[in-house]
Every structure is written in C-alpha cells, then in structure tokens.
Amino acid sequence: xxxTAAKPSKRATAAPKPKAKAKxxxxxTNALQAPKKIGRPTKRTPELVAExxxxxxxxxxxLQICRDDRMPHWTRMYDWLSQDPDLSLRVARARxxxxxxxxxEALEISNTPHLGQKKVYSSGAGEDEDSTTVxxxxxxxxxxxxxxxxxxxxACWNPGKYGNKxxxxxxxxxxxxxxxxxxxxxxxxxxxxxxxLNKQVxxxx
Numbered sequence: 001x002x003x004t005a006a007k008p009s010k011r012a013t014a015a016p017k018p019k020a021k022a023k024x025x026x027x028x029t030n031a032l033q034a035p036k037k038i039g040r041p042t043k044r045t046p047e048l049v050a051e052x053x054x055x056x057x058x059x060x061x062x063l064q065i066c067r068d069d070r071m072p073h074w075t076r077m078y079d080w081l082s083q084d085p086d087l088s089l090r091v092a093r094a095r096x097x098x099x100x101x102x103x104x105e106a107l108e109i110s111n112t113p114h115l116g117q118k119k120v121y122s123s124g125a126g127e128d129e130d131s132t133t134v135x136x137x138x139x140x141x142x143x144x145x146x147x148x149x150x151x152x153x154x155a156c157w158n159p160g161k162y163g164n165k166x167x168x169x170x171x172x173x174x175x176x177x178x179x180x181x182x183x184x185x186x187x188x189x190x191x192x193x194x195x196x197l198n199k200q201v202x203x204x205x
Contacts, residue, residue, distance in 0.1 A: 040069065040070075040071065040072055040073055040076075041070065041071070041072050042072065042076065044072075044080055048071070048072070049087065049090070052065055052071070052077070052091070052094075053090055053091060053093075053094040054094075056091065056094035056095050056097075056098050057094045057095075057097040057098050057101065058098060058101050059098040059099070059101040059102040059105060060098070062074065062077065062091075062095075095157075096158075099154055099157060099158050099161070099162070102150050102153070102154055103150070103151075103154060103162065105150065106146070106147045106150040106151060109143055109146050109147055110143065110147055113138045114138060114139045114142065114143055115136055115137070115138060115139070116136070116137070116138075116139040116142070117134055117135070117136055118134070118135050118136075118137055119132055119133070119134050120132070120133040120134075120135070
C-alpha cells in the first residue's frame, strides 16, 4: 500500500491574556472636567494693594471695591488695615484724595446738563381720549440728588474739610466770645442817642 503523509494536527491556541494595568496609571475620561472655582484672594500682594488705593483715590468706596470677585472680602481688608499701620496710612491718604475727587465730580455734575425725557400722562373723559406728552429737558432733580448725596457723604466722612464748622469753647483759632449786656448799658445807650437827636434838632433851628 502506498504510504500517506500524516496530516499535521491542529493545536488549540489560547486567547492572549490582557495585560495588567500599571499601578497609578491615569484612567481615561471622556467627559470634560468642570473648571475649578477660584475663591477670593487671601494673600496680600503689592499689585492688589496698589489697585485698591488707586480706586479709592478716584472716590470709589472700599466696600464697593471689595464686591469684585478678584478682590479680598471687606472683612479681610479691614484685618489687614488693623494689623499694618503703614497700609492703614496709605489707604487713608488714598481716601483723602478720593474725597476731593467726589467734590470735583459734584462740581462737574452741576456744570453739565443731563438731558432726559419727561412723560406726562393725562386722562380724558373716555378711554380713547387719554394722551401722553413727552418732553425733553434737563434732569435738574436727578442732578440735584447726585450733588446733595455726594456733599452729605463728604460732610460725614471728612467733617473738618467739608462739614459745617461749629465753634466750640477751647478752639484757639476761633475762641468763643461771651458778651454780657446789662439794663444799665441799654439805658445809657438810649440816653446818648437822645442827646444826639437833640443836638441835631438844635442845629436845624
């Protein structure tokens, strides 16, 4: 019988094992990560202090400055002022300049007309008879309110410069004068006036 070649036997091949992940490897994330929230600054820097003083010198109040998210909270700002006399003096000088800026701003408001529309509604006998009158005029009431608000705040913040000065006893520059006038002095003045009048009458005769 002719010899037949033996067929090679098929060996079963095992599936490759997945490679073990290295420890500490970052897991891939498909979702976008939300940006981290940045809180208010808690560290005092020269740039931050310079910006605060610059805005104070233009008349902007400190509380309004601290409302910005990139500015420190107003309580922390006052903590810095109580702990650092040099910073407190620097802020005080900036505020003094801000007071003058507000006074100049009030003067500019008084010299600059502000035009606005004024609407007057008038009702008639019927619904179709109602009318509206629109006029353009200077907003004097609004300007007056702006000026008075600034001047009243200046009088409270710096009464020595912008407030009504009241003379008090012990002030060397403006001492209080006490005048006492008795009834005798009044009677003597009346007599002297009567004598002067008699002289004028005699001269005319």
